[in-house]
Structure formats: structure tokens, C-alpha cells
Amino acid sequence: MLRIACNPSLKGLSVFCPGIVYSTQTGKDITLDLLMPQIPEEGPARTFPLIVFIQGSAWHFPDTNYEIPQLAAFAGAGYVVASVTHRNIEEGCPAPAFLQDVKTAIRFLRTNAAQYHIDPDRVYAFGTSSGGNTSLLLGLTGDMPEFRTGEYPDVSDSVNAVIDCFGPADLCAFPDPPETSEAWAETEALFTLFCGGTLDKELLRKMSPIYYVQEGKSFVPFLIAHGDADTAVDFSQSAELVKRLEECGADVSFICVEGAVHEGNFWSQELLAIFKGFLDKQAGLK
Numbered sequence: 284m285l286r287i288a289c290n291p292s293l294k295g296l297s298v299f300c301p302g303i304v305y306s307t308q309t310g311k312d313i314t315l316d317l318l319m320p321q322i323p324e325e326g327p328a329r330t331f332p333l334i335v336f337i338q339g340s341a342w343h344f345p346d347t348n349y350e351i352p353q354l355a356a357f358a359g360a361g362y363v364v365a366s367v368t369h370r371n372i373e374e375g376c377p378a379p380a381f382l383q384d385v386k387t388a389i390r391f392l393r394t395n396a397a398q399y400h401i402d403p404d405r406v407y408a409f410g411t412s413s414g415g416n417t418s419l420l421l422g423l424t425g426d427m428p429e430f431r432t433g434e435y436p437d438v439s440d441s442v443n444a445v446i447d448c449f450g451p452a453d454l455c456a457f458p459d460p461p462e463t464s465e466a467w468a469e470t471e472a473l474f475t476l477f478c479g480g481t482l483d484k485e486l487l488r489k490m491s492p493i494y495y496v497q498e499g500k501s502f503v504p505f506l507i508a509h510g511d512a513d514t515a516v517d518f519s520q521s522a523e524l525v526k527r528l529e530e531c532g533a534d535v536s537f538i539c540v541e542g543a544v545h546e547g548n549f550w551s552q553e554l555l556a557i558f559k560g561f562l563d564k565q566a567g568l569k
Contacts, residue, residue, distance in 0.1 A: 339412025377479030415450020510543025
């Protein structure tokens with residue numbers, strides 16, 4: 284017979300709460316899925332840092348289930364993790380709807396911090412691809428009235444640090460191949476939807492994180508990771524953003540994942556451990 288100790292603190296365990304409605308202002312429920320550390324019902328009140336995760340979707344409707352197995356490890360390690368959906372550009376909701384929605388989610392979570400055991404002063408954005416673009420914008424446009432909806436208007440939507448994975452940093456920099464190019468036709472169709480029916484270069488610029496990086500501004504810490512074999516979002520997008528952040532004095536770390544494409548072999552336990560170390564440092568957990 285093997286005898287082992289019980290786990291009265293429930294350390295390392297997490298609970299999954301799907302489909303939490305955070306916005307109804309558009310007339311349609313917008314939801315997030317929440318992973319939380321388990322805590323004893325009779326124990327002392329505890330709060331945890333919050334990770335707001337935005338799954339890449341080309342600004343369509345994110346599959347919040349895609350990274351849940353990986354995100355669960357963060358919840359087991361002492362983070363509340365919100366995997367957030369947002370409005371879909373294919374359903375007539377062009378930019379900046381996706382950013383407005385995720386900012387609303389952050390304000391909702393801060394408003395309900397006590398219910399979900401969240402420390403509202405430790406909120407971190409983490410996103411991939413279009414979600415990486417969103418996470419960068421969250422870090423660079425905190426509390427800007429231009430992107431604020433009417434829900435929870437007096438609550439901050441700023442974040443304290445950002446992890447960006449292969450997110451487009453400059454939407455104006457996507458090349459314009461010949462009109463006969465199939466690749467350009469797909470890109471043009473995407474950005475036409477993104478802009479609401481007509482390519483609007485001013486809107487593309489407004490949704491490009493790199494243009495918010497300006498000298499004299501203060502910045503939250505950034506961790507940016509990109510695969511050098513990515514054919515969907517070129518590695519140069521992140522490299523140029525990192526260069527600009529460094530020139531402006533930001534605290535930025537850059538990871539090149541050698542041979543990595545868009546998603547897939549980009550991910551590894553080594554990379555996730557680096558992400559956790561970065562967040563632990565920001566949250567004061569190490």
C-alpha cells in the first residue's frame with residue numbers, strides 16, 4: 284500500500300468556467316472562458332494575477348478551446364486565465380470592434396474581480412497572431428477613450444505587461460503583389476472585411492501597434508516571440524516592432540523560434556516555461 288498526503292490547499296488544481304457573458308451592449312452575448320486556481324471553500328480569501336488570452340483568428344471568431352490545455356497549466360500555477368471571444372469581421376463588425384470588445388472584457392473582469400479571485404492590479408495580455416496584434420494594442424492604448432464602449436466606463440482597461448506571439452505589428456506593411464497573385468487576393472479580401480468593406484489605410488494604421496510606439500511615452504514590459512519560418516505573418520513584423528520599442532526605451536524581450544511556422548511547431552514546453560517566467564517576474568511571484 285502506498286500512502287500519500289492529501290492536498291488541503293488544492294495547490295496545482297484548477298477549475299474551468301466556460302461561456303461567461305461579459306458584454307450585451309451590441310444586442311448579442313459576447314463571452315469568455317475562465318480558468319481559475321481551485322481554492323478551499325473554507326480557506327482565506329485569495330486573489331491571483333489575471334492573464335487575458337486572445338486566440339488568433341484573423342479577427343474572425345476565436346476558438347477559445349484551442350489553447351485551453353496549455354492555459355490550464357497557468358491556472359494550476361496560480362493565475363486566473365480568461366480566454367476571450369470578440370466580434371467577427373465576417374459578420375459586419377470591422378475594426379476596432381475586436382479591440383473594443385477585449386477592452387470591455389478586461390473592465391468586466393476588474394469589475395468582478397472579487398467574484399473571480401482576481402488581483403485587478405496584475406493584469407497581463409497574451410495573444411497569438413491577430414490576438415497578438417490585439418495584445419500589443421492593449422499594451423499600447425490603455426484607457427484610450429477612442430476604444431472604450433459604454434460598459435463599465437469608469438474601470439481601467441489597461442494591462443501591466445504583454446506577451447505577443449507572431450502578431451501583425453504593422454498592417455500597412457503587408458506587401459502588394461500583382462493583382463493576379465492569389466495570395467494578395469486573400470490578403471486584400473481579409474483587410475477589406477477588416478475595414479468594413481473598403482480598404483482604409485488610415486484604419487489599418489490605427490490598428491497597427493508599431494505606430495503607437497513613440498519617444499517620450501512610458502511602456503509596459505513586452506515579450507515578443509515569432510517563428511523565423513512563418514509565412515502568414517513575416518518575422519520582420521516583430522523584428523521591426525522590437526527595434527522601435529528598444530529605440531524608445533521600452534523593456535522588451537525578443538524570442539526567435541527557429542524553424543517555426545504560424546502555430547504548430549512554434550509551441551514547446553521550453554517556450555511556455557519562458558512565458559511563465561516572464562509573467563512570474565511581472566506578477567512578483569519569483
